[in-house]
Amino acid sequence: MLKIVNMIPQALSWEARQDAEPNIAVNPENPSQIVATAFTMDPMNGPRAPVFVSNDGGLTWSLRSIVPGGPGTSDISVGYAGRGGALYAAILNFSDAHLNVLRTLDPFSLTPMTQLVDRDDEDQPWVTAATTRTADVDQDRVFVGHNDFNTAPRTASVERSQDARNGPAPAGFGTSAVERRPTSGQDGPPVRTAVHPDGTVYAAFQHWTRAERIANRMLNVHADIVVVRDDAWAAAANPFAALTDPDDAAVGLRVARDRFLRFTASTGPLGQERIGADLAITVDPASSANVWLAWADRVGGPDATDWTIHVRRSTDRGATWSDDLRTITDAKNPALAVNGRGLLCFMSQQLVGTAPAARWVTQLELTSDGWAEPATTFVLHTARADDPRRLGLPYLGDYIRLEAVDDDFYGVFSGSNLPDTANFPNGVTYRRNADWNAHVLLNVDNVTPVGTSIDPFFVRHVVPYDGRLLQEQSGAIWVILGGARFQVPGQDVVDRLFADASVRQVWDGALDAIPTIPRDGTLLREESSSQVFVVQGGSKLLATSFLPEDVHVLWDGGLAGIP
Amino acid sequence: MPEPSLRELLSSSGLAFTGTVEAVGATTMADVPVDDRTVIVRVGELLHGPGGMSVPPGSRVTVQLATDLPPMTTGEQATFFANGLLYGDSLVVGEVGRTSTEEATAPTERLSGLQEPVPPVQAALAELAQDEVVGHARGADAVVRGQVTALSEVPRTGPPREHDPHYWIATLAVDVVAKGELPGVTDQGGTTSVLYANSIDVRWFEAPKPKAGQGGLWLLHAAAGDQATLAPFELLHPIDLQPSMQLNLLRERGI
Numbered sequence: 002m003l004k005i006v007n008m009i010p011q012a013l014s015w016e017a018r019q020d021a022e023p024n025i026a027v028n029p030e031n032p033s034q035i036v037a038t039a040f041t042m043d044p045m046n047g048p049r050a051p052v053f054v055s056n057d058g059g060l061t062w063s064l065r066s067i068v069p070g071g072p073g074t075s076d077i078s079v080g081y082a083g084r085g086g087a088l089y090a091a092i093l094n095f096s097d098a099h100l101n102v103l104r105t106l107d108p109f110s111l112t113p114m115t116q117l118v119d120r121d122d123e124d125q126p127w128v129t130a131a132t133t134r135t136a137d138v139d140q141d142r143v144f145v146g147h148n149d150f151n152t153a154p155r156t157a158s159v160e161r162s163q164d165a166r167n168g169p170a171p172a173g174f175g176t177s178a179v180e181r182r183p184t185s186g187q188d189g190p191p192v193r194t195a196v197h198p199d200g201t202v203y204a205a206f207q208h209w210t211r212a213e214r215i216a217n218r219m220l221n222v223h224a225d226i227v228v229v230r231d232d233a234w235a236a237a238a239n240p241f242a243a244l245t246d247p248d249d250a251a252v253g254l255r256v257a258r259d260r261f262l263r264f265t266a267s268t269g270p271l272g273q274e275r276i277g278a279d280l281a282i283t284v285d286p287a288s289s290a291n292v293w294l295a296w297a298d299r300v301g302g303p304d305a306t307d308w309t310i311h312v313r314r315s316t317d318r319g320a321t322w323s324d325d326l327r328t329i330t331d332a333k334n335p336a337l338a339v340n341g342r343g344l345l346c347f348m349s350q351q352l353v354g355t356a357p358a359a360r361w362v363t364q365l366e367l368t369s370d371g372w373a374e375p376a377t378t379f380v381l382h383t384a385r386a387d388d389p390r391r392l393g394l395p396y397l398g399d400y401i402r403l404e405a406v407d408d409d410f411y412g413v414f415s416g417s418n419l420p421d422t423a424n425f426p427n428g429v430t431y432r433r434n435a436d437w438n439a440h441v442l443l444n445v446d447n448v449t450p451v452g453t454s455i456d457p458f459f460v461r462h463v464v465p466y467d468g469r470l471l472q473e474q475s476g477a478i479w480v481i482l483g484g485a486r487f488q489v490p491g492q493d494v495v496d497r498l499f500a501d502a503s504v505r506q507v508w509d510g511a512l513d514a515i516p517t518i519p520r521d522g523t524l525l526r527e528e529s530s531s532q533v534f535v536v537q538g539g540s541k542l543l544a545t546s547f548l549p550e551d552v553h554v555l556w557d558g559g560l561a562g563i564p
Numbered sequence: 565m566p567e568p569s570l571r572e573l574l575s576s577s578g579l580a581f582t583g584t585v586e587a588v589g590a591t592t593m594a595d596v597p598v599d600d601r602t603v604i605v606r607v608g609e610l611l612h613g614p615g616g617m618s619v620p621p622g623s624r625v626t627v628q629l630a631t632d633l634p635p636m637t638t639g640e641q642a643t644f645f646a647n648g649l650l651y652g653d654s655l656v657v658g659e660v661g662r663t664s665t666e667e668a669t670a671p672t673e674r675l676s677g678l679q680e681p682v683p684p685v686q687a688a689l690a691e692l693a694q695d696e697v698v699g700h701a702r703g704a705d706a707v708v709r710g711q712v713t714a715l716s717e718v719p720r721t722g723p724p725r726e727h728d729p730h731y732w733i734a735t736l737a738v739d740v741v742a743k744g745e746l747p748g749v750t751d752q753g754g755t756t757s758v759l760y761a762n763s764i765d766v767r768w769f770e771a772p773k774p775k776a777g778q779g780g781l782w783l784l785h786a787a788a789g790d791q792a793t794l795a796p797f798e799l800l801h802p803i804d805l806q807p808s809m810q811l812n813l814l815r816e817r818g819i
Binding site for chain 2: 010011012013014015016017021022040043044045046047051056061062063064065066073075076093098109111124125150187190212214218220264266267275278391392393394395399432444445446449451
C-alpha cells in the first residue's frame with residue numbers, strides 16, 4: 002500500500018520556490034506525528050524558517066515557522082527522540098551559516114526551537130536519535146553527522162549528546178572527528194549516522210584521499226567510503242573506534258577504496274543537479290549486526306559522465322561487506338531504511354534518458370533478500386528534468402530521506418510539481434490547487450495560474466503483514482489475515498481478539514487492492530465456534546488436520562464473506 | 565502609548581487585509597488552540613502580502629487577536645495587520661495591529677506620478693519600499709552610479725565547500741559617488757572593484773550577480789577579513805543593486 006502526497010498546503014497554493022533537499026522525522030511513539038523540512042522559506046519572509054508538520058500520518062501538512070536564524074536555512078535535518086516526543090534539528094543558520102543544533106519538546110507548538118549548539122565553519126548536518134531510560138528518566142541520545150572544517154584536515158565528525166532532552170544549552174553536546182586517517186585536506190560533506198536501540202551507532206563518510214581542482218567549481222576526488230562503529234552510544238572518550246580496517250589497522254572500515262568522485266558545488270552536471278555528496282547508511286532494528294550502506298561515485302573515472310549508486314550490506318557489524326548488491330547508473334540521493342521484519346526499503350532519484358527528453362525518476366524498491374530476487378519496485382514520480390528551470394542549487398537536493406517505524410516506511414523526496422497524472426504512476430494527493438486536465442497549478446483563488454516549481458513529496462509504504470490492524474481515515478478498522486482484509490465490526494472486537502496489536506492509521510481506500518479472500522491454506526475459525534476452516538481455491542472447507550497455533554480467530558460472522 | 569502609524573503596522577506585519585469577524589472562539593484549522601481571542605475573519609480585500617500570495621475575497625482566515633487590542637465580536641469589521649502562524653488547508657495569523665477599514669483603504673493619499681488618490685495603505689507601502697532602500701544606503705559604506713566594465717573569477721584556494729560563494733570581482737566604471745570615499749575615484753569618475761558571490765548554491769543564489777555592461781546604482785559594503793585582500797567592496801544583499809533613478813530618492817533624503 003503506497004501513498005504519495007504533495008506536501009504544500011492548500012493555503013500556500015501560490016508557492017513557487019525551489020523546495021529542495023527534504024528531510025523527515027517520524028515520532029516512533031506516534032507515527033501519525035511527522036515533521037519534515039526542505040529549503041522552504043517562511044511564506045512571509047519572517048524571522049524563522051518553517052517545518053512541515055502532519056498529525057495524520059502524512060495525509061495533510063501544515064507549516065509552522067519555529068526554526069530560528071532567518072526565514073530559511075542553508076541546510077536542515079531533523080530527528081525524533083525514541084520516546085517523549087522531543088524533536089532535534091541541525092541546520093546551517095540562514096543568517097550566518099553557523100551549525101546550530103536545535104531542540105523542541107513539541108514541534109506542533111508555535112514556540113521557536115531552542116538553540117543548543119552554535120559553531121561556525123561547518124557543513125551538512127544529519128540528525129539521528131534514540132532514547133534510553135536510566136533510573137526512570139528518559140535520556141535522548143542524539144547524533145549529528147557533520148563536516149567540521151574546524152578540525153581540518155580530518156573533518157568528518159559526529160556531534161553527540163547522551164542526554165539532549167534535559168538541561169540548557171549545550172545539553173551535553175560535544176563533537177569529535179570520526180576520521181582518523183590523513184586526508185587530502187578534508188573529507189566529503191556527507192557524514193551519516195545510524196543508531197540501534199542496543200547502543201550500536203554507525204557513521205559513514207567519504208574519506209577524501211586526493212582532490213584535484215579542475216575548475217573553480219569542480220573537483221576530481223578520490224575517496225574511500227568508510228564506516229565507523231561504536232558499541233555503547235559513543236559515550237566513551239574515544240568513540241567510534243570499534244571497527245578497524247585489517248589492511249592498515251586504522252580505525253574505520255574502508256568498504257570501498259579509491260573511488261572516483263566528481264564534486265560540483267555550483268554547477269549541475271546531472272540534469273540540472275549537482276553531484277558529489279551521495280551517501281546513506283541504515284541498521285536493521287532487529288539486529289544491529291545487519292547494516293546497509295549506499296553511496297554514489299563515477300565508475301567510469303574522470304572522463305566518464307556516469308554517477309552510479311552502489312548498495313552493499315554487512316551482516317557482521319560492519320567487519321566485512323558484500324559486493325555491490327544493487328547499482329543504478331546516473332542516479333543520486335540514495336536513502337535506506339529497514340523495517341521491523343528485516344525488509345529493506347531503498348529510494349533513489351535517477352536521470353533517465355538524454356536531454357531534452359531526460360526525466361528525473363524517483364523510485365522505491367523493497368527487498369527482503371538483498372536483491373537475490375527482483376525487488377518490488379514502485380515509480381513514485383517521473384518528470385522532465387528541464388522543467389522547471391532551476392533557481393539555484395541543489396535542484397532536487399543533496400539528499401532525500403527514508404525512515405522505518407515498526408513495519409512501515411516513511412520518506413520524502415523533492416521533484417517537479419507539474420500536475421500531470423502521468424508523472425505519478427502510483428497516484429498522488431495534492432492539497433494545493435491544481436487543474437489536472439490542463440496540467441496547471443492554481444492559486445488559492447483556484448483561477449490564477451501558478452508556475453511549476455520544485456515541491457517536497459511525502460511517501461508512505463504500508464506492508465500488509467498478517468495480523469496487522471489498519472484503520473482508515475473514515476474510521477473503518479481492518480485486520481489482515483491470510484493476505485486478505487477483514488473489516489472489524491467494532492473496537493470491542495479489537496480489544497477482545499487483537500489486544501496485543503497496535504492500530505495504524507491509513508488513508509481511505511488504502512486497502513482497496515487487498516483481496517477479501519485469504520490465500521490458500523489459511524486456517525480460520527470464528528471465536529464462538531470450534532469449527533476450523535481452511536481456505537482452498539477461494540472457498541472455505543472444514544479443516545481436519547491443523548496446528549491450533551496456526552489458526553486465526555475471527556469474530557462471529559467474520560467468515561461470512563468467504564463462500 | 566500613541567497609536568502606531570500605518571507605516572509602523574505594515575513594517576511589523578507580513579499581511580494586511582480587511583475583513584469581518586464571522587465567529588469568536590473558533591478556528592478554521594482543527595489543531596489550533598482556541599481562546600476568546602481566536603476569531604474567524606471573512607476576508608474583504610488583501611491589501612498587502614508576499615509576492616504571488618492570494619487570499620481571495622470571501623475566504624476565511626483564523627486570526628489570533630493581539631492581547632493589547634480590544635477583543636472583537638461577530639460582525640465587526642476592521643483592517644488587520646498580521647504575521648503568519650500556520651499555513652495548512654487555511655491560514656492562521658497572529659494579529660499585530662488593527663485599524664478601521666476606512667482608515668486604511670479610503671483613497672485619500674497622493675502618490676507621485678499618479679493622478680488619482682490612493683488608499684493610505686498603498687501610499688505607506690510605497691514609502692516603506694523607499695525607506696528600505698534609503699535605510700540600506702545609509703548602512704552601506706559607499707553608494708555609486710556606475711557600469712560593469714569587467715568581470716573576473718577569483719582563483720579558489722582552500723578546501724572546497726558546497727556552500728562556497730565562488731567569488732568573482734566586478735569592475736565598475738563610476739561616474740557618480742553618492743556616498744563614501746573610493747580609492748582612485750574622483751569627481752570626474754574612476755573605477756572600483758567589487759566582490760560578489762557568483763555561486764548559485766542555496767546560500768548565495770539570491771545575492772546580486774553583476775552582468776557585463778550592467779549599469780545602475782550600487783550600494784557597496786566594505787569587504788572584511790580575507791575578502792578585503794581581493795577587493796575594497798562587496799555586494800551582499802539582493803537590494804544592493806538599484807535602478808539609477810533611485811539616486812534622486814537618495815539625494816532627496818540627504819545621501
